[in-house]
Every structure is written in C-alpha cells, then in structure tokens.
Amino acid sequence: MKKIIVAVGSTRRPKLNAVTDALALFGKQLDADAIFxxxxxxxxxxxxxxxxxxxxxxxxxxxxxxxxxxISEETSAPxxxxxxxxxxxxxxRDRGDRLAFLESWAYVLDRNGHGYFGxxxxxxxxxxxxxxxxxxxxxxxxxxxxxxxxxxxxxxQGAWGVLTRxxxxxxxxxxxxxxxxxxxxxxxxxFRANEAKASR
Numbered sequence: 501m502k503k504i505i506v507a508v509g510s511t512r513r514p515k516l517n518a519v520t521d522a523l524a525l526f527g528k529q530l531d532a533d534a535i536f537x538x539x540x541x542x543x544x545x546x547x548x549x550x551x552x553x554x555x556x557x558x559x560x561x562x563x564x565x566x567x568x569x570x571i572s573e574e575t576s577a578p579x580x581x582x583x584x585x586x587x588x589x590x591x592x593r594d595r596g597d598r599l600a601f602l603e604s605w606a607y608v609l610d611r612n613g614h615g616y617f618g619x620x621x622x623x624x625x626x627x628x629x630x631x632x633x634x635x636x637x638x639x640x641x642x643x644x645x646x647x648x649x650x651x652x653x654x655x656x657q658g659a660w661g662v663l664t665r666x667x668x669x670x671x672x673x674x675x676x677x678x679x680x681x682x683x684x685x686x687x688x689x690x691f692r693a694n695e696a697k698a699s700r
Contacts, residue, residue, distance in 0.1 A: 504534045507572065507579040509564030511540040513655055515585045518674035525679065529686040539579065543567035550633050550640040551588030554603070558617060560586035561607035569609055581685075582609040585674050587658070589625060591634060600630035602659055604670070606677035610685065618680025620673035623663050 545560035564584030584607040589600045601622035609615035632643040641654035658670025684691040
C-alpha cells in the first residue's frame, strides 16, 4: 500500500486526533489503496492568539497550511496534504448586542495548490468568558481554565466541551471542519460538476 503523509500545522493532541478521526471516516474515499500518516509541525498562524472574527479564523487556518507547504518545498518533505486548523471567536452585532460564537476552522491544501475551507458549527460564548477574551485580551486557553475552574482544558475537551457539557469537544469540532475542508478532495466529482455548471 502506498503511504500518504498529511502535515498538520500544530502539535496539539486534539488537533492531531481530529485529523486521525476524520481520515478514518473518509480516507478510503480519498484513496482506497493508501494508508495515512500524520505529522504535526508547529507553524505560525499569522493571527492573534485568539482570533476574534471569521476572517481571522480563516486567515489563521490558511496561513498554517501555506506555511507547511512552504516547509515541504524547502525541505523536500514528502507531504501530500497540508492542514491548518484554527479556533476562536466570531464576534458579531445583533440588534445592538455583542455576541461571540466559538468556531473551529480548517483549511486543507494539496501539493498542487488546491485549497478548501471547512467550518464546525458554532456555540454562543457566555458573556463573562467573552469579556475576558475580547475586552481583556486573555488567551482563550487561559480564560476557559479560569472560567471553568480547571487546568489544561485546551488540550482536553476545550472550550467546546465546557460549553456543551462534552456533547461536542474541541476535537469533535475540528473533525467536522475537516470533513468539510476535505470534501472537494474525497468527493471531487460533485465539486467538478458544480464548477462545470458555473462556468457555462
């Protein structure tokens, strides 16, 4: 069997596990004759420690994937896919109120330069936690530990788990984002059909 190496722009366990779990779901559709290996590499997101908008989340995920691709080109690393994952807030206004939603984003890039986004769902962030991150500038991992009275929550269930009573964990949210971001690769026929219709 051939081996496909997937590089992930992080060494955090929930992110790496999310990639492993996502590939277990659609890997055979991506390539039925391949086994997948995951390599975690710390790279910069190019955005703040806790993104506060959808644009920042998307940029952070894409920047991580593009940084991995650049490393691969410089070092001749045999990576086939480059995965950037970014979590944070999308802060919006609704009828004069500020609402912060926790979201997880993925960007997947292949060796040929084709890249696609995927996103988790969203969960409303309680105002005290939003205030700590948005107004006081506290990093989300630190703020959620203070909010929930725990330690190392980011590397366990994450803020997602705290807010949903572990019905959705940080790892789960990234897995959903990855399923979406990889879809144009493992379900290429559907996306090519739509592109063909749009070009008519």
